[in-house]
């Protein structure tokens with residue numbers, strides 16, 4: 001639900017942040033991991049193995065099927081691309097699966113108006129056992145990525161100690177900066193330290209990383225979405241203030257288009273990630289995605305809300321006995337995005353909620369717009385009647401326009 005009007009103003013503390021100028025809005029794109037994992041069997045499964053072909057085919061789809069033009073511009077490699085190191089210690093991709101090399105793939109992405117993201121791991125090995133970036137390799141690997149014209153680095157944290165991570169993540173941030181190439185930096189560091197202070201220093205993270213994974217990997221199930229959501233909500237007082245333009249919390253990839261979510265659950269994940277100002281990394285097969293799932297991911301009003309220039313992460317503001325929860329994200333131009341989220345497992349539920357319950361106490365008229373149907377409810381003064389679908393929905397509310405469902 002998107003509400004627009006005067007009242008609420010979010011107070012954001014002044015924080016020092018990474019000054020590479022990147023990711024002023026949450027990044028959007030495609031990331032291989034959740035859907036394609038570490039499938040390296042190109043003999044038996046050439047269409048789906050982690051290979052140049054897979055990334056080129058996804059790049060084509062991003063460029064041709066409307067994704068890029070809506071903002072989904074990152075084409076991101078995850079684990080299992082590495083073949084080894086050469087005699088001088090330079091990283092090399094698997095020669096069989098990436099015969100033309102990563103620079104070729106970066107050029108291909110750039111030629112289509114896309115950006116290429118790559119993956120490494122600060123430690124002895126990547127999580128799947130490929131050569132990692134040990135502390136003595138940080139500078140060399142940053143230079144290699146810059147030479148290849150990579151645009152984003154996701155740095156995982158398997159096979160390292162907390163002390164190595166405390167040295168290595170800031171060291172990589174400095175090494176990326178020293179290359180002179182703007183490379184967005186995605187840090188998995190906090191996820192390896194439990195995601196919370198005092199072990200995690202979010203002020204420091206905002207100075208060195210553009211986004212960070214706080215919590216567990218997402219898996220292809222609704223229970224996984226809920227466990228991530230619960231953790232983010234339980235700790236929203238810590239997490240909400242640390243996000244902002246250039247530095248984002250990352251609850252992990254969108255599952256939409258895969259096998260684990262119903263239609264309503266897919267819509268709910270999209271709405272929740274949007275109101276949380278989360279990165280929108282699709283991880284599905286864009287060659288075969290259904291029109292229905294494309295509609296969810298390509299909803300222009302949804303994307304506009306996710307990409308709102310204020311970059312304020314939303315919060316859960318109401319938790320009702322009826323198992324309806326309301327999330328609110330303040331937006332630019334005195335608008336608000338509201339998600340009415342249902343945890344009920346019986347049927348769609350008729351939920352009534354007064355504007356004052358949501359702290360919209362001004363006497364002006366509001367207009368709400370359902371983000372999924374586009375339907376507008378005008379002249380709201382007191383009560384919002386909402387029939388929540390099975391898993392809830394998103395409304396935008398504006399002074400004269402807007403509820404989101």
Ligand SMILES: *[C@@H]1O[C@H](CO)[C@@H](O)[C@H](O)[C@H]1NC(C)=O
Pocket residue numbers: 124159160161
């Ligand atoms: C990394 O490898 C070194 C050298 O083999 C070893 O001493 C160290 O314990 C390893 N670190 C981790 C976290 O596995």
Ligand SMILES: *[C@@H]1O[C@H](CO)[C@@H](O)[C@H](O)[C@H]1NC(C)=O
Pocket residue numbers: 018019020021176177178179180181182183
């Ligand atoms: C490196 O850091 C400086 C100072 O924060 C910043 O002005 C510059 O844009 C950064 N360069 C890159 C390539 O990230």
Ligand SMILES: *[C@@H]1O[C@H](CO)[C@@H](O)[C@H](O)[C@H]1NC(C)=O
Pocket residue numbers: 201202203204207
């Ligand atoms: C967290 O990091 C900030 C910025 O680097 C630093 O000023 C502050 O002292 C750190 N806080 C703690 C508790 O270590």
Ligand SMILES: *[C@@H]1O[C@H](CO)[C@@H](O)[C@H](O)[C@H]1NC(C)=O
Pocket residue numbers: 317318357358359
């Ligand atoms: C509304 O404002 C009051 C007073 O500031 C606060 O205690 C309450 O938590 C707020 N409710 C919501 C839903 O934000």
